[in-house]
Amino acid sequence: MANSDNLSILEQVQGYIQTLKKREEELKKYESSLNQKTEELNKKEKSLNDLTESLNRRQRELISKEDEIDKIKREIDTKIKDIDLKEREIQASLKKANELVDENNKLKTQLQDKISKIENDQKNIDILIRDLKDHIKSLIEGKEVTHEEMIPCPNCGTMISKDALICYNCGFDLTAK
Numbered sequence: 573m574a575n576s577d578n579l580s581i582l583e584q585v586q587g588y589i590q591t592l593k594k595r596e597e598e599l600k601k602y603e604s605s606l607n608q609k610t611e612e613l614n615k616k617e618k619s620l621n622d623l624t625e626s627l628n629r630r631q632r633e634l635i636s637k638e639d640e641i642d643k644i645k646r647e648i649d650t651k652i653k654d655i656d657l658k659e660r661e662i663q664a665s666l667k668k669a670n671e672l673v674d675e676n677n678k679l680k681t682q683l684q685d686k687i688s689k690i691e692n693d694q695k696n697i698d699i700l701i702r703d704l705k706d707h708i709k710s711l712i713e714g715k716e717v718t719h720e721e722m723i724p725c726p727n728c729g730t731m732i733s734k735d736a737l738i739c740y741n742c743g744f745d746l747t748a749k
């Protein structure tokens with residue numbers, strides 16, 4: 573009986589040892605899987621860090637691009653102001669040119685008036701010369717040279733052309749009636 577008791581205790585102890593070995597193996601497996609997971613987590617952390625860094629870089633790039641866009645906007649504003657200024661200058665020049673054209677037209681009209689006045693004066697002078705010639709002729713020949721176109725001046729009675737505007741003798745203005 574004592575031998576069989578000892579045997580059974582030995583078997584029990586061997587069984588414990590077996591169980592412990594199994595537990596130890598399981599623990600090792602668990603540890604290894606924990607290590608693996610830790611490694612994966614480290615990898616993920618590193619890739620997250622990389623991602624964060626690249627995001628930060630992009631943000632910095634975006635900020636610098638925004639600065640560039642602001643600069644371009646300011647340049648465009650300046651150019652628009654320049655264009656406005658030039659447009660106003662052009663409009664002022666156009667206004668001046670139109671005023672010059674108006675003035676030129678006015679001068680042209682005044683010149684045409686003067687030309688027609690001179691032509692009128694020339695006609696009057698021709699009539700006066702004709703009357704004077706008739707008068708001189710009548711003084712030389714001792715008789716009045718009259719023709720149908722002659723009328724007496726209402727002021728001095730000298731025979732003058734009925735077309736005359738002023739009397740060649742007394743200067744009476746025949747247009748003032």
Ligand SMILES: [Zn+2]
Nearest residue numbers: 725728739742
């Ligand atoms: Zn007269």
